Amino acid sequence: MHLPDYKEARTRDKRKYNRIDFKIDNNIEKKYEGKTYFLKTYGCQMNEHDSENISAILEAMGFSKVDDYNQADLVLLNTCSIRENAHNKAFGMLGRLKHLKSQNKGLLIGLCGCMAQESKVVDEILKDYKFVNFVFGTHNIYQLPEIIDDAVKTNKQQIEVYSREMDLVEGLPVVRSNNYKAYVNIIYGCNKFCTYCIVPYTRGRERSRKKEDIIEEVKTLVKEGYKEVTLLGQNVNAYGKDLYDDYNMGDLLEDIAKLKIPRIRFMTSHPWDFTDKMIDVIGKYSNIMPSVHLPVQSGSSKILKLMGRRYTREQYLELFHKIKKIVPGVSISTDIIVGFPGETEEDFMETLSLVEECKFDNAFTFIFSEREGTPACKLKDNITLKEKEERLYKLNEIVNKYFLENNKKLEGKVVKVLVEGVSDKKNMYFGYSDTNKLINFSSDRELYCGDIVDVEITEAKTWSLDGKVK
Ligand code: SAH
Ligand code: SF4
Ligand code: F3S
Numbered sequence: 367m368h369l370p371d372y373k374e375a376r377t378r379d380k381r382k383y384n385r386i387d388f389k390i391d392n393n394i395e396k397k398y399e400g401k402t403y404f405l406k407t408y409g410c411q412m413n414e415h416d417s418e419n420i421s422a423i424l425e426a427m428g429f430s431k432v433d434d435y436n437q438a439d440l441v442l443l444n445t446c447s448i449r450e451n452a453h454n455k456a457f458g459m460l461g462r463l464k465h466l467k468s469q470n471k472g473l474l475i476g477l478c479g480c481m482a483q484e485s486k487v488v489d490e491i492l493k494d495y496k497f498v499n500f501v502f503g504t505h506n507i508y509q510l511p512e513i514i515d516d517a518v519k520t521n522k523q524q525i526e527v528y529s530r531e532m533d534l535v536e537g538l539p540v541v542r543s544n545n546y547k548a549y550v551n552i553i554y555g556c557n558k559f560c561t562y563c564i565v566p567y568t569r570g571r572e573r574s575r576k577k578e579d580i581i582e583e584v585k586t587l588v589k590e591g592y593k594e595v596t597l598l599g600q601n602v603n604a605y606g607k608d609l610y611d612d613y614n615m616g617d618l619l620e621d622i623a624k625l626k627i628p629r630i631r632f633m634t635s636h637p638w639d640f641t642d643k644m645i646d647v648i649g650k651y652s653n654i655m656p657s658v659h660l661p662v663q664s665g666s667s668k669i670l671k672l673m674g675r676r677y678t679r680e681q682y683l684e685l686f687h688k689i690k691k692i693v694p695g696v697s698i699s700t701d702i703i704v705g706f707p708g709e710t711e712e713d714f715m716e717t718l719s720l721v722e723e724c725k726f727d728n729a730f731t732f733i734f735s736e737r738e739g740t741p742a743c744k745l746k747d748n749i750t751l752k753e754k755e756e757r758l759y760k761l762n763e764i765v766n767k768y769f770l771e772n773n774k775k776l777e778g779k780v781v782k783v784l785v786e787g788v789s790d791k792k793n794m795y796f797g798y799s800d801t802n803k804l805i806n807f808s809s810d811r812e813l814y815c816g817d818i819v820d821v822e823i824t825e826a827k828t829w830s831l832d833g834k835v836k
Pocket of ligand 1: 599732794
């Protein structure tokens with residue numbers, strides 16, 4: 367049994383990690399043939415991609431997937447810790463599963479993901495959720511076959527959570543949830559330690575995958591007919607820093623662009639590590655999509671400092687305008703937190719004025735949520751929840767206004783869309799434009815998923831656009 371420990375999770379060192387290649391034990395492979403699993407994923411794209419690996423491991427063990435947890439022999443929750451409501455959702459689901467387990471004693475229940483890395487959560491599970499059969503951390507995915515097999519054989523709760531990454535695992539199997547768009551991890555973990563954020567504790571230090579491994583994976587995807595890759599990391603711009611002296615995100619983007627996959631995206635970019643080379647490469651290659659997610663968090667330099675974001679309002683704006691100037695037609699989206707401890711009305715007004723200046727194409731807005739163990743918990747917070755909610759409301763009104771205003775500029779224009787399927791609206795296809803906007807569109811001819819087509823925009827809405835194939 368390995369329990370999580372925040373003190374250890376906080377440590378960073380320069381130790382070289384070993385690369386280990388995943389292999390499933392012959393005795394466990396296909397051992398659970400005929401059994402079914404239900405996997406619920408909360409949180410970010412990292413977690414979604416982890417779930418693609420977890421599914422493949424379960425399928426290698428013989429489990430097959432079902433979409434209704436009432437029908438499953440194994441229910442696994444891949445959880446997120448980023449804000450309190452993510453926590454509450456997972457605990458709510460555990461409550462429902464407790465009921466299910468009381469009717470079906472043989473049901474296996476597991477919990478993994480970022481919440482598994484929190485000692486408080488694991489303590490609670492040990493104490494009050496004894497019906498949970500196993501818990502494993504974000505660094506322990508490759509041990510899943512043994513963890514489940516031990517839980518079944520011993521009928522005892524298994525907790526396997528390393529607080530720190532031990533190795534970098536390659537060769538995990540994957541069942542991708544989309545046949546045309548694929549996620550590719552390029553860097554794990556985060557060293558930024560923004561004062562509000564739990565991710566550096568739940569995901570460990572920054573570890574880049576070797577460029578050869580990434581390039582090989584993308585080459586395979588091209589061969590398999592994938593049209594789009596999204597390079598993933600909590601901060602992709604830090605790629606390579608821990609591995610190479612003279613090879614960074616700009617170089618990787620360029621090497622991947624040369625593989626001729628039609629569409630490349632990447633997320634998330636921390637403004638601190640955004641190099642000029644990256645901007646040039648994004649502008650130069652037409653298969654790198656002109657769409658950048660550039661979280662700002664706040665428009666006030668005072669609050670940015672308290673958040674430990676490593677840039678000022680002015681530095682953010684300088685970078686923002688540089689990207690806009692060099693990458694033609696680029697869309698920029700962002701994340702914003704309101705109600706951070708110490709945020710005055712003036713600080714909040716600075717966030718609004720920054721939004722007025724940047725006119726973001728998309729924005730994810732949040733009320734600050736206290737995460738235990740992070741430095742922001744110790745800051746004095748004298749803003750009431752009501753004030754925070756009012757700020758969020760005001761902010762949303764303004765960001766929404768600009769989504770619509772930006773979208774309106776596309777009316778009458780032709781955009782390239784990767785066809786993803788038929789939308790709920792009858793006879794309409796849907797897909798995303800180069801600039802990552804959701805487009806619902808009609809077509810006189812039959813289209814296939816994975817096609818990239820020209821769509822003329824007929825009507826702009828706040829969160830999507832309607833159009834017709836040219
Ligand atoms: N690595 C990314 C962010 C990942 S988390 C980056 O640095 O840009 C996604 C978003 O969740 C963050 O950008 C932030 O806006 C929000 N977030 C993170 N911790 C939060 C907290 N404690 N309370 C509210 N929002 C938070
Ligand atoms: Fe969290 Fe900051 Fe790291 Fe993003 S960069 S994951 S917000 S600590
Ligand atoms: Fe959530 Fe962990 Fe992602 S906390 S946002 S699932 S890295």
